Amino acid sequence: MDSATSDRAALQATADNGLKIVVVGGFGVGKTTMVRSVSEIRPLNTEETMTRAGEAVDDLDGVQSKSSTTVAFDFGRITLDARSVLYLFGAPGQERFWFLWDRLFSGTLGAVVLADTRRLADSWYAIDRLEHHGTPFIVACNDFGGPLHSEQQIREALDLSPDVPLVECDARDRSSSKYVLITLVEHLYALSVARAGDADAALADGGQGPASMTPERTL
Numbered sequence: 001m002d003s004a005t006s007d008r009a010a011l012q013a014t015a016d017n018g019l020k021i022v023v024v025g026g027f028g029v030g031k032t033t034m035v036r037s038v039s040e041i042r043p044l045n046t047e048e049t050m051t052r053a054g055e056a057v058d059d060l061d062g063v064q065s066k067s068s069t070t071v072a073f074d075f076g077r078i079t080l081d082a083r084s085v086l087y088l089f090g091a092p093g094q095e096r097f098w099f100l101w102d103r104l105f106s107g108t109l110g111a112v113v114l115a116d117t118r119r120l121a122d123s124w125y126a127i128d129r130l131e132h133h134g135t136p137f138i139v140a141c142n143d144f145g146g147p148l149h150s151e152q153q154i155r156e157a158l159d160l161s162p163d164v165p166l167v168e169c170d171a172r173d174r175s176s177s178k179y180v181l182i183t184l185v186e187h188l189y190a191l192s193v194a195r196a197g198d199a200d201a202a203l204a205d206g207g208q209g210p211a212s213m214t215p216e217r218t219l
Contacts, residue, residue, distance in 0.1 A: 017084040021184065022104050023074075024091040024130070025114035026122025030142040030171035031090040032074050034114060038177040039076025039088060078181075086181070091126075101129055110188045111137040112180055114171065118146035120157045127158060138165040138187055140180045 023031045074090030091104050105111075111130055115123040123139070130137045139160060149157075151166055160166065165187050170176045 018087055019080075019084065020087045020089065020108050021181065022089045022091055022108050022111045022135075023114055024101065024111055024126040026116065026119060026126070029114045029116045029119075029122065031114055034112075034142075034169075034171040034177045034180070035074040035076040035088050035090040037172055037174045038078065038181065040079060041077050088181075101126075102133070105129070105133050105135055108133075108135055110184050111135050112184055113137050113139045115139055115141050115154075115158070116144055116146070117141050117149050117154065118144060120154065123158055127160075136188055136191055138167065138180070138184045140167050140169045140183075143168065143170045 023034055025031055074088075076088040076090075078086040078088065080086055089104055089108075091101055111126075113123055113126045113130070127137070127139075139154075139158065141154065154160075154166060155162075165183050167180060167183050169180045
């Protein structure tokens with residue numbers, strides 16, 4: 001996989017529209033794996049070997065076999081067309097690195113909350129921070145072969161709004177990860193169209209409408 005991605009041509013100078021998406025979620029849910037699987041370049045990652053020193057601060061329940069962890073963030077890139085590129089950031093999952101999340105969310109178009117259905121409670125903080133920042137997001141349940149849950153059960157467990165898309169995926173698979181990103185882009189586009197419609201309705205009623213409405217920034 002690395003050799004295939006590293007042979008791609010460098011980003012063209014004509015690309016002038018960078019769009020940022022963040023992948024967040026609990027510890028060991030597959031964020032680094034997703035960035036690696038879908039990036040067209042060799043991803044930048046900050047994985048380090050886990051040591052005994054971290055056992056006292058990192059909750060390894062359900063991920064005892066994990067041997068490395070992200071200590072800053074992962075970064076990948078996808079070229080959309082001659083002028084637009086998608087920058088993909090994977091956030092660290094351990095609680096001790098959560099202070100980085102607010103900075104990663106800055107300038108973010110939208111986010112993917114990657115979840116492990118065996119440990120759904122680990123997704124609560126990610127959803128809370130995204131809602132706090134007003135960042136649109138979708139939830140993708142990574143396949144770890146755990147017990148099956150219905151969509152309604154997962155929505156209730158995560159207290160998801162009905163308009164937040166919920167999908168299943170295998171973060172190891174490029175096509176599956178691409179499907180997750182496409183779902184997010186479609187969600188962002190739908191939100192943009194809805195906001196534009198609200199603005200038009202407000203103007204028709206004699207209001208000013210949102211001054212910062214820029215639906216053309218969506219993919």
